[in-house]
Amino acid sequence: MSSPQQPQTGASILIHHQIDPNQQARYESWLATIIEVAAGFPGHQGVTILKPNQGLQRYEIAVRFASEADAKHWLASDERQQLIGKVASLLQLPENVQISSGIDHWFQPLNSPAPHPVRWKQWLLTTLVICLLTMLIPPLLQLLFDAMPLLGLWGIRHLLSAGIIVGLMVYLVMPRLVPLLAGWLFKP
Numbered sequence: 294m295s296s297p298q299q300p301q302t303g304a305s306i307l308i309h310h311q312i313d314p315n316q317q318a319r320y321e322s323w324l325a326t327i328i329e330v331a332a333g334f335p336g337h338q339g340v341t342i343l344k345p346n347q348g349l350q351r352y353e354i355a356v357r358f359a360s361e362a363d364a365k366h367w368l369a370s371d372e373r374q375q376l377i378g379k380v381a382s383l384l385q386l387p388e389n390v391q392i393s394s395g396i397d398h399w400f401q402p403l404n405s406p407a408p409h410p411v412r413w414k415q416w417l418l419t420t421l422v423i424c425l426l427t428m429l430i431p432p433l434l435q436l437l438f439d440a441m442p443l444l445g446l447w448g449i450r451h452l453l454s455a456g457i458i459v460g461l462m463v464y465l466v467m468p469r470l471v472p473l474l475a476g477w478l479f480k481p
Contacts, residue, residue, distance in 0.1 A: 303338065303464065304361040306368060308354040309389040316383040317350070323383070324352070327376045331356055334370065336363025341472060350385065357468075364392050414478050422466055426458045 312320045328340050336359035343353040358364040367373060368390065377388070431454050438445030444453060471478065 304358050304364040304392055304394045306354075306356040306358070306364050307391045307393055308352075308356070310352045310354070310380075310384055311386040312350045312352065312383050313385055314350050320352070320380065320383050323376070323380045324354075327373070327380075330372050330376065331367055334358075334363070334367045336360055337367070341468070343472065343475070355468075361392060361394060368392075418470070418474065418478065419462075419467075422462060422470065423458065426461055426466070427454075430454055430458050430461075 310320070324342070328342075331337055331340065338357040338359060340357070341355040345351050356364070356367070358367065431450075434450070434454055434457070437453075438450055444450065
């Protein structure tokens with residue numbers, strides 16, 4: 294008898310590197326190599342790199358995996374350990390690594406000493422995205438509800454709509470939108 298599997302949720306490895314300002318070209322060459330190697334690991338779903346703001350040397354990298362187990366597998370891999378060994382001399386501080394899942398990392402600071410953007414900016418961005426999705430998704434789902442009346446029952450239709458909207462928020466919209474608006478979000 295096999296044990297039931299737990300549902301897998303995506304995970305991001307959040308990495309901060311403070312580099313020697315004279316080593317930026319060497320670091321970025323190394324970064325291209327490690328990204329290519331990470332892409333070959335099971336569950337890899339992409340990488341986001343936030344380069345330093347002017348006058349700073351702090352790179353922020355988010356490597357997304359299909360599950361926390363996949364993320365931990367990459368972190369512990371011999372390939373990653375060897376590559377980290379090659380870059381150690383370019384770093385001013387030891388690397389800072391965290392694994393995050395869900396929406397925890399949407400509003401992490403980007404090269405800023407402030408812990409989070411002000412709450413009203415988080416609220417405004419989240420409200421605008423949810424407003425747009427709630428205007429688009431239910432009418433699109435109406436075709437499905439018309440074709441399958443059971444899915445259109447009160448409660449079921451709301452659960453499907455909410456699940457799709459939250460899924461789009463967590464996996465598609467916010468991970469792409471927050472980096473695009475980082476200059477505004479993280480400006481005091």
